[in-house]
C-alpha cells in the first residue's frame with residue numbers, strides 16, 4: 001500500500017460486493033421463483049437483473065431478491081419492484097432483454113416501463 | 122454474477138455447535154443445484170447470539186436463521202436460495218414477537234435494537250479472513266488518514282478528546298496513556314495488545330479477534346505511530362485457536378498489502394506486529410506479568426512504578442491496551458472524537474461489550490452505550506430470567522468484581538457508578554444469578570478461582586486468599602460464627618491494601634460485595650445453619666412428608682445409596698446420616714411428598 005489512492009481503489013471495487021449485506025435499500029426488485037417461475041425462465045431474468053443493477057452502479061440503492069409463487073402462474077416470469085413511498089410495479093412475462101430495459105429505464109431512470117406491467121394488454 | 126450472500130457464523134460458539142460442517146455442506150449443495158456462481162458463502166465472526174447457534178443470515182433479504190443443522194441445508198438451498206421461499210421454521214423469532222415474515226430485519230429484534238455496535242461493528246458482517254472485505258467497510262482508512270494527514274500529537278489529542286478509556290478493566294484514559302509513552306524518548310518503543318482475556322465467562326475479546334482482526338491490527342499501527350513505536354505484540358491465549366489463526370492470516374495479508382512493515386502508505390513510518398501465545402494463566406493478563414511473560418520469563422507481576430510507559434517491555438517505553446479498547450480506535454478516527462464522545466455518560470464515553478451469561482435467556486455478546494441500565498441489558502436485550510425465576514444479582518468484573526443486587530438495577534452503567542456500588546466494569550463478563558443461587562457459594566466460586574490463579578509471589582495474596590477461602594468453606598459447612606464474618610471483612614481489607622498486583626488487590630471484592638448486599642444470607646448460614654437458596658449441601662436435608670407420601674416406593678428404588686426405607690403403601694423415611702443429598706428422590710416423587718429444607 002503506497003498511497004490512499006490505492007486503498008480507495010480496493011475499497012471502491014469491493015464496496016458494491018459487500019453492499020448486498022446492508023439489506024436496507026430503497027428499491028427492492030423481487031423475482032417470482034417458484035417452480036412455475038423457474039419453468040417459465042425466471043432464472044436468467046434474475047441473473048440479468050443482478051448483473052445490470054451492478055453494472056449500472058445501482059448496488060447501493062437497489063437489491064434483487066426472489067420470492068415464492070406470486071399467484072399468477074400463467075404470467076410468469078414475474079418481477080415486482082417495491083420502492084419506498086411508491087406503488088408497487090409488477091412486470092409480467094419477463095425476459096432477460098426486458099429485464100435490462102427495466103433496470104435502465106425504471107430503476108435508473110425512474111420511469112416504469114408500462115408496456116411490460118400487469119395492467120397493460 | 123453474485124446475487125446473494127449466505128453468511129455462516131464462524132465464531133467459537135457456532136463452530137462448536139457445528140457451523141463448519143454446515144458451511145461445507147452448503148457449498149456442496151449450491152454446486153449440486155448449480156447455484157455456486159450466483160450465491161456466495163461467507164464465513165463471519167460472532168453475531169452475538171451464540172446460544173442460538175449455528176447462525177446463518179441470507180442477504181439481500183436479511184433472513185436470520187438460528188439453530189441450523191446439516192439436515193436443513195438442502196431445504197434452505199432448494200427452497201430459499203433457489204425459489205425464494207424462506208424456511209419459516211428456522212427463522213429466528215424471539216418470544217412474543219410478531220415479526221414480518223421473510224424480511225426479518227435483525228436490527229429490529231429486541232436483542233439488537235438497544236445495542237450500538239462499534240467494537241463489534243464488523244462481527245457477523247464481513248469475512249475476517251479477507252482483508253478486502255475489511256477495506257470495503259472503510260478498513261485501514263483511519264490508518265491512511267493518520268499517516269498522511271496527522272502528526273503523532275494530533276492523533277493523541279484526538280483520542281484524548283474522544284474520552285476513550287481502557288476496556289481491559291481499570292478504565293484508564295487511553296489518550297493519556299499514549300501521551301506518557303510518547304513523552305519518553307527511546308530507540309525502541311512497543312505497543313502491546315492484551316488479548317489474554319482471563320475473566321471466566323468473558324469472551325468479547327475473542328469475538329473481536331475472530332470477527333474483525335484487522336481492526337485491532339490497524340489500531341496497533343495507529344498507536345505505534347502516535348507514541349513513536351517500533352514494534353507491536355499481540356499477547357493472546359493459546360486456548361483461542363480460531364482467533365490465533367485469523368490473526369495470523371490477517372497479519373500476513375496486511376504485510377502483503379504493505380499495511381504492516383516498512384514505509385506504510387509510502388511514508389517513512391515502519392511498524393510490524395507479532396503474536397505471542399499465553400498459556401492461559403489469569404495473572405498473565407495483568408500488564409506487568411504479561412510483559413514478563415513476553416520476555417520469556419515466568420509470568421509474575423512486577424512493582425509499579427516504573428510504569429510500562431516509562432520502563433515496559435524489555436525495559437523500553439511500552440503501551441498496553443486491551444483488544445476492545447483498540448477496536449474502537451479506527452472508528453474514532455474515521456468518525457471523529459465528537460461522534461464518540463456523544464455516546465455514554467459524563468466520564469464514560471462510547472460503548473461497552475458485555476458477555477451475558479448465567480441465568481439469562483439470551484446468553485451471548487451485547488454492545489451497549491455506556492449509561493444503559495442493567496435492567497435494560499437484562500430484561501430488554503437479554504430477554505429476562507428463564508423459567509420465570511426472580512432476579513437476585515448480577516456479577517460484573519468477574520473474580521475481581523462484585524455483585525449488583527436488584528436495588529441497583531436502574532443504575533446507569535459506567536466506570537464510576539459501578540465502582541460506587543462496590544463492583545467494577547472489569548473486562549465485561551456479566552453473570553446473572555437468580556433466586557436459586559446462594560451468594561455465599563458464589564463468593565466461594567470466585568475466590569476458589571483466584572486462589573488457584575494466584576501466582577504466589579506475595580504473601581497477602583498467596584496466603585491471605587487461601588485463609589479467606591477456608592473461612593468461607595467453614596461457613597458453607599455450617600461451622601461459621603458471626604465473629605468469622607467480621608474477621609473475614611478485616612482480612613479482605615488487609616489483602617486489598619497489601620497485595621502486589623491487581624489480582625490480589627481485587628480478589629476480596631466478590632466476598633466484600635456479597636457481604637455488603639447479602640449479609641442476611643451469610644447470617645442464615647451462620648446462625649440458623651441454613652442455606653436460603655438450598656445450594657449448600659451440608660446445610661440442607663431432604664424430608665418426606667408422611668401425610669403426602671403414598672408409599673409408592675419409587676424414591677427408595679432411585680436413591681443411589683439406598684437410604685430410604687419404608688413398606689409398600691406406607692410413608693417412607695430418609696436416613697439422614699447416610700443421605701448424600703443428591704436430590705434424586707425429590708426429582709422422582711410423583712406426589713410432591715419430598716422437600717428440601
Ligand SMILES: Cc1cc2nc3c(=O)[nH]c(=O)nc-3n(C[C@H](O)[C@H](O)[C@H](O)COP(=O)(O)O)c2cc1C
Nearest residue numbers: 287288289315318319406407408442443446623624
Ligand atoms: C489479574 C489481572 C488480570 C487482567 N487480565 C486482563 C485481560 O485478560 N485483558 C486485559 O485487557 N486486561 C487485563 N487486565 C488489565 C491489564 O493489567 C491492563 O490494565 C489493561 O490491559 C490495559 O489496557 P486498557 O487500558 O486498554 O484497558 C488484568 C489485570 C489484572 C490485575
Ligand code: SF4
Nearest residue numbers: 577578579582622625
Ligand atoms: S497479588 Fe497475587 S497474583 Fe499478584 S503478585 Fe501477589 S501473589 Fe502474585
Ligand code: SF4
Nearest residue numbers: 670671673674676710
Ligand atoms: S416417591 Fe414420594 S410418594 Fe413414593 S414413596 Fe417416595 S416419598 Fe413416598
Ligand code: SF4
Nearest residue numbers: 680700701703704706
Ligand atoms: S437425596 Fe439422594 S441420597 Fe438422599 S435420600 Fe434422596 S435419593 Fe437418597
Ligand code: FES
Nearest residue numbers: 132134135167168
Ligand atoms: S459464535 Fe456464532 S453467534 Fe456467537
